[in-house]
Amino acid sequence: MTATPVRDRVTRVDAAVRASEPAGDYRRLTLVAPEIAVLATPGQFVALAIDGADSALLLRRSFSIHRVSADAGTVEIVVADAGPGTRWITRLRAGGEVSVVGPLGRGFTSPSAPRPCILVGGGYGSAPLFWLAESLRVQGCSTHLILGAATERRLFGARSGADSVDEMVVMTDDGSAGATGLVTQPLPELLTRTHAELVYACGPMGMLRAATEIAEAHGAQAQVAVEEAMACGVGVCMTCVLPITGDDGITRMSRSCLDGPVFTGTAVRWDVIADGRVAVPADCLGAPAVTP
Amino acid sequence: MTATPVRDRVTRVDAAVRASEPAGDYRRLTLVAPEIAVLATPGQFVALAIDGADSALLLRRSFSIHRVSADAGTVEIVVADAGPGTRWITRLRAGGEVSVVGPLGRGFTSPSAPRPCILVGGGYGSAPLFWLAESLRVQGCSTHLILGAATERRLFGARSGADSVDEMVVMTDDGSAGATGLVTQPLPELLTRTHAELVYACGPMGMLRAATEIAEAHGAQAQVAVEEAMACGVGVCMTCVLPITGDDGITRMSRSCLDGPVFTGTAVRWDVIADGRVAVPADCLGAPAVTP
Amino acid sequence: MTEDLTTVDLTTDLGGVTLPNPLMTASGCAANGKELHRFFDIAELGAFVTKSVKAEPQSGRGTPRMAETPSGMLNSIGLQGPGIEAFVTTDLPWLQSVGARVIVSIAGESSEEFARVAERLVAAPAFGAVAAIEVNISCPNVARRGLVYACDPESSATVLRLVREVVPRGIPLLAKVTPDVTDIVGIAEAALAGGADGLTMINTLLGIAIDIDRQRPHLFGTTGGLSGPAVRPVAVRAIWQTHAAMRAGRIPSAPIVGVGGVRSGRDALELTLAGASAIQVGTATFNDPLAPVRVLGELAGLVADRGARYADLVGAAHPI
Amino acid sequence: MTEDLTTVDLTTDLGGVTLPNPLMTASGCAANGKELHRFFDIAELGAFVTKSVKAEPQSGRGTPRMAETPSGMLNSIGLQGPGIEAFVTTDLPWLQSVGARVIVSIAGESSEEFARVAERLVAAPAFGAVAAIEVNISCPNVARRGLVYACDPESSATVLRLVREVVPRGIPLLAKVTPDVTDIVGIAEAALAGGADGLTMINTLLGIAIDIDRQRPHLFGTTGGLSGPAVRPVAVRAIWQTHAAMRAGRIPSAPIVGVGGVRSGRDALELTLAGASAIQVGTATFNDPLAPVRVLGELAGLVADRGARYADLVGAAHPI
């Protein structure tokens, strides 16, 4: 497979692995994919195939783009070993090859004018935030990053990340690095102090919901990057849906790979999301008369 | 998986790959498997798993043992890239690991007293013959090897093999090495000249049949190593059967992984074998009244 | 590949309609075209098969809607879609605008709903883009307590009959059947008797995955449809049995559109040799968004290697 | 694994017979014991299930008898075996000598043949080693033109009734069913009504592979049985549906022996949570001759991690 012509800002490419470095519990991979590097914006993601035609794992795995270098033609991702697919990826080494589709989805939206922004990243969820912070900074925004994880080894970017932002706060559940507590804990104080109107959040669902609610309570808007199980990543299978309320007030089951992964926090129907399941709200467009 | 205790001269072991070297169109792999090396005899085989638990290729692939070194604890095999499974194996490199079950099957039987022996190997079928020749030589037999293949690149052992035997004849279909012709062509003359009573043959079915018939015509016995598609290699699935006539004159569908892969040539029911298919002879034990 | 593939004759006949090549998307595995058109020109395919559409908008089920399984996956989408009205005003005109030959997949909870959807489709201004209609009878019949239409010969025939009444003769109807039956040839026969011009086989197999950590079914909807390379031998068997029955004159002859586990040109040829006149690529598209055109190219190479026309290879593995 | 696995309670009840653990070989995937006993002590298993045996010796089919498929395989052995006479004089005494708990799988071309085989087995001196009899009704009924017994409720019930008549009460009968039916719960119900004490599900799915180079079916016998991890979601579904019907009181309660695609302890637990009281490992044994004991060890670890007894996990994923 060779790279396909870019028809509409998305492509499939066989990427050489330039580097694979450990980063706490994660690995940071640098992939040579110039076609993707020139197109991507912060908050978009890529989908990697797991091995070749003889792999029993048929579906691609999705990863936020950590950063790109248009000059070097590289795309970086940060991968946690969470199962067989990510295990294969974390075992890739420089010189290996992997099929990559991207850039996918809608990324973060910048404020229309320079404003203070708060970024909240849980675990590897912080991966796309440094690149986002740098692009916000170029646009004249001040950037305040809260980095959190269960333990120090699950933090990503705690060492090098400070350079990308104006302020960085580190939190761990167990206090093994930074302050003890949840990543959303410093958020109210930070919102009050910075008068930020925008919160960018990436991490587990519970954290995204909390960030949305805290932002809302402070009159700010949250943009949340969700992580739904995706069979295709390109919008054709309808597995990755979430109930999202549109500007017209109507809730639809929307594809998080196409309309997301970044959604306005208040548009997400958190009320039907619990314990890894998402129900169809009764008022959703096309909802069955009686829920099955 | 670690090596299992040897209960009955067969074991499963995770073998490190010590070396993988090109040999014409093939690759010669050296596997560290001391438990197997001490047990094996010429004509036996090993069965290799293709990759780990996430491989879509579930069944093991079988390979004749080329030679063993009990001292080094190694087992060598010669592999042709014939499909997805063997492709994976030929891409293994030193430092890699592969699950090996062996030694499997019944190998070649030595003559009861020192005798001249003729060995006939087609393609990679020659792989087990050098080791066999060396062991025959230790028993005082003279050894005469005919090596054949379609082309030079498909010969195995044409360079180094001569040391293992008293006489070596090389044949290729296209004359790219040795004399032009089939591997069985020099057999009648050699049988007449050496007065050999035993022919050992390993290669494609057509060759095994021809070797059997020529040997029989010269009053010699052929031992042929067959290659039937095997799902398990260890005797539990009944996929690898061939119609074999026993000493009692009764033909049974016998497992080539357990009762073979080496059979007495005249015991094989060549009359029902053609074009990759084997029918059940009407006089076979338990044959259906009407063939389906 | 031995020769210029553009000279290979890949044309295939689908109950009176001739397609330039046999490759298609599979319903529900390609949405309604725009998404894949970013990767390749969907008009290059023999036909583009749309997601099954019902009369009204459908939210589909809750999530998780998918579980990966060895060499396959389970899905439980619940036919999420915009409804036929939005389909004919938005999706179909777009498909027409890019020059795609369209096979519209229709579904319903009652045989009347199928007919209603077909009627609305036929009345659409963009109906000219429609090459055939695929009638997805592998979906639950509410009147029979959710029993899938294609599990019952009579219900299958009824749906086809009602749809046939409202669809003009020149538009072939393909009945899409499920392999989860004791006698797939009997269902095929009933669908043909009802008015189908061809068959699409197979839909997914019913399956379940359990989340062993949460100790509950993995999918929100409990059961899902199994698809992907894992099921290919079942698809080949269904096509083989049905095509064999046609060759033997036990049921009327009709084109079979093969689907199930096709990932490569070799797989497409396998279904063809078993008796399929056209090939759909479904789940493999999730692995490779270019799979439908890639498989087309690979198939063209294999047909060329055999010095054959595609049509000559249909059912060629049958002894009689 | 958190604790000493020898303390984990893995006992399971199989229609009155208690086994020390739920792990078994699958019929036809372990021959009759000697071959695997080279790799591990088969008496460590909950039970050893033998290759289906008929009245007379069987040559089985020609070759190729197998085709590898994605995450699975097709087989077409044709029940090759020594016949019941040789089985009871050679195989069964050997199994008894190593202390194995034996489940003998029986087959026949007529319901009378099933009964005859069972009768001979019951009369065998080594019958004391037999823990249960598995009645493989997923094989063709010659009287009904080769229709598989387990495709028809009535034939299924008849076989079980005739076998039940000749087998002493204390020996459970397990009816082994095929998933290639429209309504597997209906077949299960019929088998139980006929006299089965439990069910083994699933046998292989009917499949075909085509050799695209020779342009003919790959298997000598054309069709084969699909097995391996590829079919696991179908096995889980069959077990789930049947166990759910038992929980709801729609059919009588009975133990289900789960089989289909189990390769790891996680897979075994998946079938257990769906409703299986025991687990057979078939095709995975071809990948790893130690698979049955390896899976047993892995399952013990998972049961221990959950601080549970095995029996508590049977069907635990059901909401009600």
Ligand SMILES: Cc1cc2nc3c(=O)[nH]c(=O)nc-3n(C[C@H](O)[C@H](O)[C@H](O)COP(=O)(O)OP(=O)(O)OC[C@H]3O[C@@H](n4cnc5c(N)ncnc54)[C@H](O)[C@@H]3O)c2cc1C
């Ligand atoms: C938009 C997006 C961005 C992501 N970014 C990152 C990232 O930057 N770094 C990172 O390490 N991981 C990221 N993930 C999660 C990552 O895709 C999953 O961890 C991975 O798919 C798990 O695959 P597995 O085979 O290792 O695990 P398994 O649990 O065995 O996977 C089984 C199946 O479930 C799906 N699945 C399991 N967990 C998840 C999950 N959390 N999200 C989505 N699908 C899942 C898999 O894709 C696969 O199909 C992201 C996911 C999405 C959707």
Ligand SMILES: Cc1cc2nc3c(=O)[nH]c(=O)nc-3n(C[C@H](O)[C@H](O)[C@H](O)COP(=O)(O)OP(=O)(O)OC[C@H]3O[C@@H](n4cnc5c(N)ncnc54)[C@H](O)[C@@H]3O)c2cc1C
């Ligand atoms: C006893 C024995 C000894 C062998 N010795 C050697 C050897 O020394 N060197 C060597 O290169 N090859 C040897 N082979 C053949 C080797 O096992 C096959 O080439 C290999 O299994 C093909 O696997 P594949 O995935 O590459 O090809 P595929 O054709 O894709 O395999 C598909 C399936 O068919 C089976 N199969 C295909 N071809 C053969 C074949 N020729 N024999 C048996 N099974 C087959 C495979 O095992 C697999 O299950 C031997 C086979 C046997 C039975």
Ligand SMILES: Cc1cc2nc3c(=O)[nH]c(=O)nc-3n(C[C@H](O)[C@H](O)[C@H](O)COP(=O)(O)O)c2cc1C
């Ligand atoms: C996510 C998904 C959604 C599907 N939706 C539909 C559908 O709406 N209508 C339909 O007829 N088949 C649907 N199918 C079935 C496919 O069209 C196809 O018959 C099946 O997946 C087997 O082919 P495959 O193995 O190539 O995927 C769907 C399959 C998948 C995986």
Ligand SMILES: Cc1cc2nc3c(=O)[nH]c(=O)nc-3n(C[C@H](O)[C@H](O)[C@H](O)COP(=O)(O)O)c2cc1C
């Ligand atoms: C080679 C082979 C032979 C089999 N023979 C029998 C048999 O004789 N009797 C039977 O009831 N099932 C037989 N089966 C079916 C298995 O017992 C089992 O039901 C099926 O393979 C599914 O389990 P698995 O996926 O673990 O293999 C056979 C399966 C295979 C692969």
Ligand code: FES
């Ligand atoms: S992952 Fe397929 S539509 Fe989003």
Ligand code: FES
């Ligand atoms: S390969 Fe399984 S019995 Fe020989």
